[in-house]
Amino acid sequence: MQQVSIAVDIFIQQILNGLSIASVITLIAIGVTLIFGLTGIINFAHGEFLMIGGIVTWLAVSAGVGFPIAVILSILAVGLMGYVLERGLFRFTLERPTNGFIVSLGLIVVLQHVVVLFWNPNQKSIPRPLTTVWEVGGVRIASVRVMVILITIAVVALSFRMITASRYGRALRASVEDRDTAALMGIPVRRYITGVFVLGSALAGLGGALLIALFPITPFTGGTMVMKGFAVALIGGLGNIYGAVAAGLILGIVEGFSAGYGFSQWTDAYSFVLMILVLVVRPHGLFGGTSGPRMAS
């Protein structure tokens, strides 16, 4: 009896841990999947966007700024960075998305080393913004993890609402489905591409702020995070944001479950095992993706 209840405690805690990390990964995956859906570019530098969001939060908090303001600063800074990079670099690769992918690989190195140059390669952390730990019937729940999950749920719900119900969301989905025909409807597709880069980057900035609230980060944190974000986007179906969120949830539960039952050393591999399994059975992802943008013939 005693033993069963301990197992359940651990289980609930691990699910919470899994979901809080999966939240951050889902925030990356949404950006990756949106940018791919509209441009065909797989932006592997998206993990670096996340890392820079974390760095901005670290700088702000170290300068004495409160965590909530630091989060907003990260969102703004990384959103602005996305705008500049889209206008300055990715815009010129729209005709050949493979070039955009290569540009993103180069950006990984550049962004990492800019951070190392100015702020050294060491681990950076901030004091936990919420230190309360709730004890509910023997289960210890860290409020900071709950905060990360709730913020992500709120942001994801807001994004969903925007994409399904608003005029802009409808135009965005139309542009993802067929860029040329969307333009024939008077939709300024180029502006939507910029918008998606800004939105995707801002979400990565938020993800970085939330990540550093959970763990210390280094200038090289982006790599593993983007690989997982990419895996989640693929599992859900590239270009499908509902799929990305559902796959993020699945990954969070799987990781939490496995850590809770003594397979924690495998945690980092699950996303990839899941990705390979899904792609073998359903090459377009669990929920069906897009094949990338259709171009003028």
Add this chain to the structure above:
Amino acid sequence: MSLLAISEVITGYGPTIVNRGVSLTLDKGEIVTILGPNGAGKSTLLKAIAGLIKPRAGSIQFDGVTGLAADVMARRGVVLVPEGRKIFVDMTVEENLRLGAYARRDEAAVEADFETMLAFFPILATKRRDRGGSLSGGQQQMLAIARGLMTRPRVLLLDEPSLGLSPLLVKEIKAIILDIGERFGASVLLVEQNAGLALAVASRGYLMQNGRIVVSGPIAELRDMSLMRELYLGGVAG
């Protein structure tokens, strides 16, 4: 001056030249057709007019302005209903129609137009909540035309609206095209391989062959021309 004036337009993809110096005009309230065999360059010309591809030379002037991108052209009132319908298959019939009104701010008029489309194309009212991809070819064509009309076009470019439709549906499309000018005040530039349909609705026509206009004139003249017969029935097409 004509509403739409195309002068010496040359288009192409990569090393291939498609249109080799095409000139034509379209006036307010007109229905004009471009006829010609497969591969003559009709669809490419329409894409160039809509702003989807840039002509290599020549000018496409709409209402005195030239050289605009597709989305700007659409907002100014030149709207292409593309070959193969290109409806948004993952979106509902209603969403497809509302996308046509994307750039419009006159919300009351948009709602009124939306109701008009449902009345004008009853099948779309029935299928309002269905995915665009679940419609039949003919229904998709109705949706594509209705979506084009939701933009409140001043010029509607129709690319092969009868392609793959049954004779009964072709008849229906014919009635709709004849109605567009009166009901929606749009001029129509119609590209067709189905000469019967084109000759029945248009008042003027151009005959295109190998990327050039070879004949133009009032529709009654085109109907009688021996060249038409040769192109469509005789087999010198190409």
